[in-house]
Every structure is written in C-alpha cells, then in structure tokens.
C-alpha cells in the first residue's frame with residue numbers, strides 16, 4: 104500500500120489543486136471515483152473563506168509570509184490529510200503580490216514558511232512548484248521540511264500552454280530523496296507510464312467535467328454524472344454560478360453538448376439545471 108509519511112493511500116493518483124473547480128462537491132466525486140487524495144485550491148491563511156472538509160483534503164496554502172499560518176493549520180489540522188504550499192500560481196495577482204511562482208527567488212522566506220508549516224502539523228507537508236531557474240534549489244529546501252514535492256514543469260510565462268518539460272521534472276526527481284508528484288497533462292493514456300518515473304501523479308484539467316477519469320484509470324466501476332455533482336452541490340449549498348460552471352464542464356464530450364450549453368447559459372436558477 105502506498106504511503107506518504109504516516110498517511111496510507113489507496114493508490115498513487117491525486118486530484119490536482121485547482122482554485123475554481125475544486126469545490127467540495129467536485130472533490131467528493133473525485134474521491135468516490137478513486138482519487139487517493141484531493142487538494143483544495145489555494146487558500147490564504149489570513150482569509151476567512153468557508154472551507155468544507157468532508158473529503159479530508161490536503162489544504163493548499165499560499166502567500167508570501169508565514170504570518171497566521173501556524174494558527175490556521177492547527178485550527179484545521181484534525182479535518183485535513185495534510186498541507187501543501189503553492190509556489191506555482193502564475194496569475195497577474197500573484198505577480199503583483201509576489202506569491203506563487205513569483206516568489207521563487209525568495210529562498211529565505213520559502214524556508215521560513217515551509218519550516219512553519221512543518222512545525223504546525225505531524226501530517227504530510229508538501230510544496231507545489233513550477234519550472235524555474237530556482238526550482239531545483241527550492242526542491243532542496245523542501246527536502247529538509249517536506250514529505251513530497253509536486254512539480255508542474257511549465258514556467259509562469261508559459262501558463263498552461265506548450266508542452267510540459269518532462270525532462271525537467273525527471274531532473275528534479277533525481278536531485279532529491281523525498282517523493283515527487285508529477286503534474287502536467289496527465290490523462291488516461293499516459294498515467295501508467297508517468298507512474299513508472301514518479302512516486303505520485305496529479306490529474307488536473309483532464310478531471311474537470313470528468314471525475315470518472317479516476318475510476319477509468321483505476322479500472323473501477325464508478326460512473327458519475329452531473330446529477331451526482333448537483334446533489335452534492337445542493338447539500339453544501341454551493342453558489343449557483345459555481346454549479347453552472349460545473350454544468351458546462353460536464354457537457355464535455357457529449358454529442359448534445361451544443362444544445363445542452365445553450366440551455367445552461369440561459370439557466371436562471373439551480374432548478375433550471377436539473
């Protein structure tokens with residue numbers, strides 16, 4: 104049975120941290136479909152946003168200070184499977200605030216933050232990086248404090264376009280002794296091959312509108328539809344805008360997608376989506 108520090112896992116396939124898609128209903132569906140771990144989108148420890156924990160996710164933190172992190176982690180520790188620190192966000196806001204992928208040169212701060220996270224929990228601690236000239240050095244810092252490193256080998260300038268630099272991720276894997284989670288275009292076809300090179304994989308975009316990707320790669324019988332998402336979304340009282348977003352995503356690959364999307368666009372309330 105795979106393990107991450109003291110955490111026993113059903114398999115080596117995780118739902119990637121994703122800010123917009125990863126609401127509690129979607130994370131629960133991915134977990135039911137077989138994802139060994141689910142990650143929240145990035146959360147700032149000073150924010151007061153409501154977080155649901157019924158899937159026992161890995162809580163992903165971001166920011167460029169350890170201020171408030173210890174209290175935040177301790178407050179939620181019993182409800183999560185571990186913590187992750189975001190060093191990959193390429194957004195304009197992250198650039199402006201020197202967060203995510205834009206704090207790679209700030210080694211001292213990164214060291215302080217990871218040290219704080221480590222000292223605040225006995226559960227697995229991870230960091231998720233993008234490719235950069237400093238990434239290998241950061242991985243070395245992570246080796247001291249963390250139980251795994253996640254790598255999405257595209258630079259912040261590349262965003263989500265172009266080909267992920269698989270060789271860079273392999274170089275990172277070879278340079279540290281702790282487990283590495285690979286992220287970048289993982290899908291049904293390549294997941295088994297990637298798992299020969301890396302300890303764990305993240306599935307991100309390929310799961311949006313398609314949580315069944317986990318059951319397919321794990322050869323499980325589970326098959327979820329939008330109605331399953333909707334049931335959970337209603338239970339957790341998620342925003343209509345969020346539900347509409349997932350309704351759109353679930354049309355992916357459906358032969359009637361065009362017609363379905365037209366109806367979804369004109370929907371004014373949750374009942375219109377049923």
Ligand SMILES: Cc1cc2nc3c(=O)[nH]c(=O)nc-3n(C[C@H](O)[C@H](O)[C@H](O)COP(=O)(O)O)c2cc1C
Nearest residue numbers: 119120121122144145255286287288289306307308
């Ligand atoms: C809509 C969206 C939101 C994302 N939000 C986050 C996030 O909050 N934290 C993070 O570390 N990565 C985030 N990512 C990056 C993914 O976790 C992943 O590394 C990237 O999409 C590449 O993997 P994929 O090709 O499997 O999607 C996000 C990606 C997408 C598409």
